[in-house]
């Protein structure tokens with residue numbers, strides 16, 4: 325009996341070499357070390373750390389998380405330690421072999437760019453992901469990722485502020501994801517991450533109140549997977565830069581669906597709350613799929629979706 329060689333799971337995202345195509349999603353893995361007791365982070369493709377602001381930031385008051393069918397709604401409001409503490413304390417605590425993607429989030433373009441500047445050249449940092457799902461204060465509070473002009477200016481300013489590979493994380497709360505993807509590509513983004521959480525609301529009818537103090541929240545988990553897949557599929561047809569797909573990935577086949585739709589890598593978010601080893605199980609599930617389909621490399625799956633006759 326001949327034994328089949330193990331499939332090659334390595335991937336590349338914006339010039340960053342990844343051991344596997346699976347990363348942990350921003351905001352769902354802290355700064356990485358929180359999950360170290362549960363899994364060897366080096367077995368993953370990398371992590372995207374919690375979004376950083378210039379100064380430390382305290383989030384919304386509770387209740388700020390609630391369960392929904394097949395998902396969760398959160399309005400944490402991006403509580404974080406700030407970029408300087410991240411660079412001084414959090415980044416050096418991570419294994420040097422692990423590709424670490426920093427994420428930034430701010431209320432003004434100049435402040436986003438300043439965070440990028442401070443991150444630029446940090447030892448051990450692989451890339452920056454720009455979280456564009458933040459209200460643009462000067463534009464009356466609409467998300468950067470919802471306004472084509474604001475998204476263009478944001479991408480341009482961050483591009484000028486860093487030589488690190490730059491991914492823009494798109495908001496799903498838009499009419500045309502393809503248009504937003506093209507804008508980022510045109511302004512020099514190296515790649516796109518999609519999708520962020522989908523705006524939603526839950527009502528506690530006994531109390532006759534919104535379940536979250538913030539009223540609205542971001543819906544994540546398996547409930548949003550079909551939306552995320554549709555958006556990755558549309559973005560892949562609109563741009564040539566690589567995509568990192570996420571939204572409700574809970575298993576190997578879920579991740580394979582994103583790769584087939586054109587994502588070069590994926591991120592696991594909400595599922596980590598159910599099972600802190602979820603991302604590793606997704607890696608194992610991709611390997612299992614490759615074995616069952618006699619693929620020597622998971623890269624063969626990227627964009628390999630077949631059309632109906």
Ligand SMILES: Cc1cc2nc3c(=O)[nH]c(=O)nc-3n(C[C@H](O)[C@H](O)[C@H](O)COP(=O)(O)O)c2cc1C
Nearest residue numbers: 349350351375398455519520544545571572593594
């Ligand atoms: C509690 C929580 C906090 C999050 N915080 C961030 C964040 O800081 N920055 C960011 O870009 N996305 C954040 N996200 C969005 C996730 O990274 C991801 O885009 C989204 O949840 C969809 O993936 P999932 O369904 O696998 O969770 C957060 C999601 C959750 C559930």
